[in-house]
Amino acid sequence: MPELSVSLNKIWIHRTEYLKVVEVREGSRQKFYSYTYTVKSRMGWLPCVRWDNYEQQPHVDKYDENGALLEQRPCREKELAEVVKLVKIFRRNLSAMDISQL
Amino acid sequence: MKIEILKHYNPEDVQGELARLAARYGSLDGLAHKASIGKCGSPDVVDNLVIWQALSAPGTDVIWKVSFESAEAVAKISPKRLELLEIIKKARIASLKELAAAAKRDYKNVYDDAVALEECGLIVLEANGRRMRPTHAADEMKMTFER
Numbered sequence: 567m568p569e570l571s572v573s574l575n576k577i578w579i580h581r582t583e584y585l586k587v588v589e590v591r592e593g594s595r596q597k598f599y600s601y602t603y604t605v606k607s608r609m610g611w612l613p614c615v616r617w618d619n620y621e622q623q624p625h626v627d628k629y630d631e632n633g634a635l636l637e638q639r640p641c642r643e644k645e646l647a648e649v650v651k652l653v654k655i656f657r658r659n660l661s662a663m664d665i666s667q668l
Numbered sequence: 669m670k671i672e673i674l675k676h677y678n679p680e681d682v683q684g685e686l687a688r689l690a691a692r693y694g695s696l697d698g699l700a701h702k703a704s705i706g707k708c709g710s711p712d713v714v715d716n717l718v719i720w721q722a723l724s725a726p727g728t729d730v731i732w733k734v735s736f737e738s739a740e741a742v743a744k745i746s747p748k749r750l751e752l753l754e755i756i757k758k759a760r761i762a763s764l765k766e767l768a769a770a771a772k773r774d775y776k777n778v779y780d781d782a783v784a785l786e787e788c789g790l791i792v793l794e795a796n797g798r799r800m801r802p803t804h805a806a807d808e809m810k811m812t813f814e815r
Contacts, residue, residue, distance in 0.1 A: 571729040572722045576789035578734070578741035588715045590722050598718050602711050613711050620714050627711075635709045654737060 569593070577650060582606035585653055587646060601649040605658060607631065615660045615668060617644045626668045628661065639665045669813055670735060671742055673790060673806040677730035681804070682723055685730075688792075689720045696720050734789045734806070744788050748773070749781050753790060757805035764793075764800050 575587035583605050590598040600618035604611050612633035617626050624644065628637040656663065677685070693699040693716065702710075703717045722728050736742040752771060761767045768778035782802055785791045792804040 569727050569729060570722050570725050571731070572719060573731050573733070574719070575733040575735060578736045578738075578744065578788070580738060580741055581744060586715075588718060590718055600711065600715055600718075602715075616711050618711075618714065620718070650737070 570597075579603075579653055579657065583653075583657060585650065589646070599644070599646070601644065601646065603649075603653050603660060609633065614658070617641065617649055617668070619643060626665055628665050628668075631661075637665050639668075641668065669739055669742070669811070670737055671745075672736075672810045672812075673734045673745075674808050674810070675732045675804065675806045677732065682728070682730060684792075684803070686720070686723055688794075689716055689723075692716075693720075696724065732804075744784065745790070746781075748777075749785055749790075752778065752781055752785065752802075753805045756791060756802050757807075761802055762799065763796070764802065767802055 569592075571591045573587065573589040573591075575589075577585040577587060579585060583603070586600075586602040586604055588598070588600045589596065598619060600616065600620070602616040603614045605614045609632065612631075613627075613629045615626065615628055617624070619625075624641055626639055626641045627635055630636045652668070653660065660668065675681075689699070693702070696717075699713065699717050699720060703713045706713050723730070736744070752767065755761065755767060755770050759770060761770065764779055764782055765775060767782065768775040771778060782791065782793060782800070785802075786793050790804075790806065791802045793800045793802055
């Protein structure tokens with residue numbers, strides 16, 4: 567059985583924004599990913615948008631200004647480079663975007 | 669510009685991470701139950717469940733990274749904070765008071781820097797009675813200028 571590898575990554579986009587990354591690989595196969603764009607608010611650090619494939623169901627989640635789940639949509643599998651690019655371009659505007667575009 | 673600070677977990681780090689998860693959630697089954705109820709409502713629960721399951725398998729390789737994607741973000745790690753990381757890496761520091769003494773700096777400033785380093789994800793502050801023990805400093809640092 568191929569060995570598991572876990573990658574935990576905190577990517578700082580700005581002083582008050584980061585992308586939390588969890589990736590689990592089994593050999594060369596990506597078993598799980600989650601990319602959570604997190605922002606600092608008056609309430610502390612809160613998730614804003616998250617892409618993950620938990621239970622093999624790739625989807626995107628959008629959270630409100632209190633960090634509560636607002637909306638969820640299935641989407642195609644995402645790669646880290648693609649998500650980093652998206653987050654760096656749109657940053658906090660992601661929260662105002664149509665979730666189907668993400 | 670991109671700066672990456674990396675750490676490869678050794679077996680002691682893996683055990684430490686498992687202990688932290690157990691202290692926070694009780695049991696893996698309990699966490700799995702919590703994840704099945706909350707799912708995407710609490711992203712940390714799902715992430716920690718997946719991490720706990722992966723770390724429970726023997727021989728799992730773990731790499732932990734903190735990356736800074738802009739010069740603005742890099743400002744979070746000042747030379748004094750980098751010096752603290754080096755001290756934590758070199759010596760087994762038992763408390764922030766000991767860290768301040770090793771750095772020959774004022775305790776309050778060292779405390780503030782340690783909290784900022786923890787927020788960055790560069791250290792873990794473990795509660796040890798009334799003391800806070802800084803652990804988990806990185807192994808290497810990479811700087812890349814992107815085209």
